[in-house]
Amino acid sequence: MAFTMVALCWKLPICFLFYQVVSGRVRREGHYVAAVYEHESILSPTPAALVERRSALELMGRNLDIYEQQVQAAARQGAQIIVFPEDGIHGFNFTRSSVYPYLDFVPHSHSGKWNPCREPYLFNDTEVVQRLSCMALKNKIFLVANLGSKQPCERSDPRCPSDGRYQFNTNVAFAADGTLLATYRKHNLYFEYAFDTPPEPDYAFFDTPFAGKFGMFTCFDILFFEPAVNLIRQYNLKQIVYPTAWMNQLPLLSAVEFQQAFATAFNVNMLAANIHHPTLGMTGSGIYTPVKSFIYHNMESYGGKLIVAEIPVITADYKTNLESNERFRENLHDSCRTSTSTSLDDEVCFKEQEEIPDRISEKGKEQSPPSFYAEMMYDNFTFVPVWGEKGELQVCANTLCCYLNYRRAVLTDELYALGVFDGLHTVHGTYYVQACALVKCGGLSFSTCGQEVTDATALIDFQLWGNMSTPYIFPLLLTSGITLDFADHMGWKNNYYFLSKNRTSSGLLTAAVYGRWYEKD
Numbered sequence: 436m437a438f439t440m441v442a443l444c445w446k447l448p449i450c451f452l453f454y455q456v457v458s459g460r461v462r463r464e465g466h467y468v469a470a471v472y473e474h475e476s477i478l479s480p481t482p483a484a485l486v487e488r489r490s491a492l493e494l495m496g497r498n499l500d501i502y503e504q505q506v507q508a509a510a511r512q513g514a515q516i517i518v519f520p521e522d523g524i525h526g527f528n529f530t531r532s533s534v535y536p537y538l539d540f541v542p543h544s545h546s547g548k549w550n551p552c553r554e555p556y557l558f559n560d561t562e563v564v565q566r567l568s569c570m571a572l573k574n575k576i577f578l579v580a581n582l583g584s585k586q587p588c589e590r591s592d593p594r595c596p597s598d599g600r601y602q603f604n605t606n607v608a609f610a611a612d613g614t615l616l617a618t619y620r621k622h623n624l625y626f627e628y629a630f631d632t633p634p635e636p637d638y639a640f641f642d643t644p645f646a647g648k649f650g651m652f653t654c655f656d657i658l659f660f661e662p663a664v665n666l667i668r669q670y671n672l673k674q675i676v677y678p679t680a681w682m683n684q685l686p687l688l689s690a691v692e693f694q695q696a697f698a699t700a701f702n703v704n705m706l707a708a709n710i711h712h713p714t715l716g717m718t719g720s721g722i723y724t725p726v727k728s729f730i731y732h733n734m735e736s737y738g739g740k741l742i743v744a745e746i747p748v749i750t751a752d753y754k755t756n757l758e759s760n761e762r763f764r765e766n767l768h769d770s771c772r773t774s775t776s777t778s779l780d781d782e783v784c785f786k787e788q789e790e791i792p793d794r795i796s797e798k799g800k801e802q803s804p805p806s807f808y809a810e811m812m813y814d815n816f817t818f819v820p821v822w823g824e825k826g827e828l829q830v831c832a833n834t835l836c837c838y839l840n841y842r843r844a845v846l847t848d849e850l851y852a853l854g855v856f857d858g859l860h861t862v863h864g865t866y867y868v869q870a871c872a873l874v875k876c877g878g879l880s881f882s883t884c885g886q887e888v889t890d891a892t893a894l895i896d897f898q899l900w901g902n903m904s905t906p907y908i909f910p911l912l913l914t915s916g917i918t919l920d921f922a923d924h925m926g927w928k929n930n931y932y933f934l935s936k937n938r939t940s941s942g943l944l945t946a947a948v949y950g951r952w953y954e955k956d
Contacts, residue, residue: 462513466745467645470509470517471708473720473731473740474501478526483533491525491536492562498524499566505741506570506578512743515611515645516577520708520720521604521654521680524563524582527627531602534583534629539563541584541605543618546641552613560585564607564615572613577643579608579706581653581678583630584620594634604630606651606678608641616641617651622662625655625864636662638669646674646704646748654679657697658866660953664907667701673749677707682716683734685887686874686945687812687911690719691730695919696909696949698723704749711739719917722746732917806830811854811874811885813862818884821851821873833857837871837901838931844894844938850876851893851943852884855901859955869950871901872911875943891915891942900933905952908932915942 462468477497479486502519509517525537540560542549551561551568563582571578584605588595595601604621619639624630639651639662650672652663657677666672675698681690690709698705705723712718713734721730722744729744806819819830825842835857854872859865875893877886892915912920912934924935932948 462745466747467515468513468743468745469704469706469722470505470512470514470741470743471706471720471722472502472505472509472517472519473709473711473718473742474498474505474520474523475711475737475739476520476523476526477501482526482528483530485533486536488536488560494526495524495537495563496566499563501739502567502580503570505739506574506576508741509743510574510576514576514743516579516643516649516676516706518676518706518708519578519580519678520710521581521678523678523680523708523710524580527680529629531598531629534602535585538583538585538602540586541582541603541607541618543586543620546615546617548615550612550614567607568609568613568615571609571611575611577609577611577616579606579649579651579676579678581606584618596631601631601633602629603633604653606639606653606676608639608649608651608676610641619651619653621653621656623655623659636665638662638666640666640670640672647751648672649674649676651676653677654681655864657693658864658951659956660951664701664953667703671751673703673751675703675705677705679707680710680717681719683719683917684716684812685889686885686913687870687872687947687949689732689913689917691721691728691732691917691919692911692913692945693909694719694721695723695728695730696911698728699725699925700907700909702749704746711737713737724749726921728919730919734917803828807881807884809852809854809882809884811856811872812860814856814858814860814868816854816856816870816872816885818852818854818881820881820884821853828853830855834904835869835871835901837899839873840898841873842896844896847893848879849891849893850879850884851895852876852881853899854884865956867952867955869901869903869905869952870947871899872945872947872949873897873899873943874945874947888944889915889917891944893942894938895943895946896937897943897946898933898935899946899948900928900931901948902930903932903948903950905950905954907951907953909949909951910934911945911947911949912936912939913945914939915944917944 551565552572555565584603586601606619608617617639619637620633622636640648650666656663683689694707702725709720719732731740817832828839832855837855839853856870860868875888875891877883914920920940922934
């Protein structure tokens with residue numbers, strides 16, 4: 436069933452909106468319906484063992500059976516696009532040799548020219564790609580999935596591996612008619628020894644009739660300039676699809692926490708699909724706008740989860756925080772972003788706010804408790820404890836100073852601390868971080884600050900700011916039970932980035948300004 440209602444505005448005080456009804460769902464003009472599926476993949480019990488292609492296809496087929504059910508379910512709910520997670524079809528922990536039977540041939544240069552469902556005979560070893568294409572075609576839905584791919588290379592290629600082929604961690608995007616629209620080969624591999632890094636970063640995007648262009652990257656890419664940030668900047672993208680197999684790391688890098696921070700930082704819609712394996716710390720998917728999220732995080736139960744939500748299209752002229760941030764050194768952006776609205780239907784507004792002090796008061800200095808060191812996120816943070824009902828705190832490391840004004844609604848038996856880190860992170864990846872973080876500690880001793888904590892009761896009003904040296908700031912606000920909250924105000928003022936909130940919706944776990952200084956990686 437499908438019908439439309441044309442907008443009738445003229446000079447009437449009430450404007451009748453344009454609606455579409457598709458598969459029983461009323462869809463508003465300027466919106467689209469997206470779906471992501473967090474998949475508990477059926478894994479090979481012996482991923483390092485060598486198997487035949489037939490056995491690999493049998494295992495992948497069991498995962499694809501689940502994908503097909505979810506595509507049908509999403510289409511029935513009116514979804515126009517669905518995103519599946521990284522490693523969801525083939526799994527992980529392979530060697531270079533053992534993953535080979537699981538790899539499809541994906542012609543990187545044929546994007547937009549080949550329909551695998553209608554032309555299955557063009558290439559060999561494309562069974563997985565064909566099936567995904569047919570899912571899209573049968574359900575008339577745009578589809579994004581991740582798989583392993585292979586590409587033969589010539590000995591004359593100086594980068595060609597000794598076995599004569601490239602093996603890539605690959606995203607594929609299909610149109611609603613099954614056409615292969617775009618491919619993306621993961622650039623920032625995370626201990627994925629079975630796969631190769633492509634010679635140059637892929638800048639992958641595809642066009643849709645309902646929301647314009649969607650950019651595409653994978654998992655660990657989200658922490659680096661190439662290709663994620665450069666892709667968004669170069670092509671002015673406002674919609675992102677993001678397959679991931681993310682292991683949560685609290686307090687600063689849980690999946691839903693950073694996915695929301697990325698959407699907010701760049702003012703993009705983000706469709707993020709994570710894999711679901713709680714025993715490995717892997718969960719956390721969502722459909723994110725800069726000011727609202729539809730998320731799933733579940734470390735207790737098993738099985739997949741389909742998320743379907745209608746969100747507004749962000750247009751190319753929608754101003755990004757990044758565009759404002761890049762002028763911060765000249766102090767041209769003196770406004771803050773308000774996030775009190777729960778819908779992008781109400782335009783995100785910028786308005787003048789109070790001055791952000793560049794230091795705490797003399798009284799605050801006199802009352803400031805002693806600093807201490809503790810490990811957080813495998814980095815040596817400098818902390819000061821957050822004691823009492825209210826106060827002003829300052830803590831510095833290298834060139835970065837962090838400041839906090841706070842007031843607790845009720846004193847609880849919980850220890851919080853304000854931490855700072857300004858340096859090169861070197862564990863599980865190498866990248867430069869500047870961070871100011873208000874976190875709940877794991878216990879009442881200083882040594883527990885920086886530990887992973889999932890529950891809290893303290894409701895804290897706060898204003899947090901720091902003299903960040905990079906314009907790339909990701910605002911984090913995580914509350915009890917791994918739920919998300921949104922700042923009342925955030926942005927640049929007098930070369931300081933600030934984040935403020937009056938009364939979180941539940942107990943505060945983390946409030947942080949997380950900066951990535953890409954040039955110093």
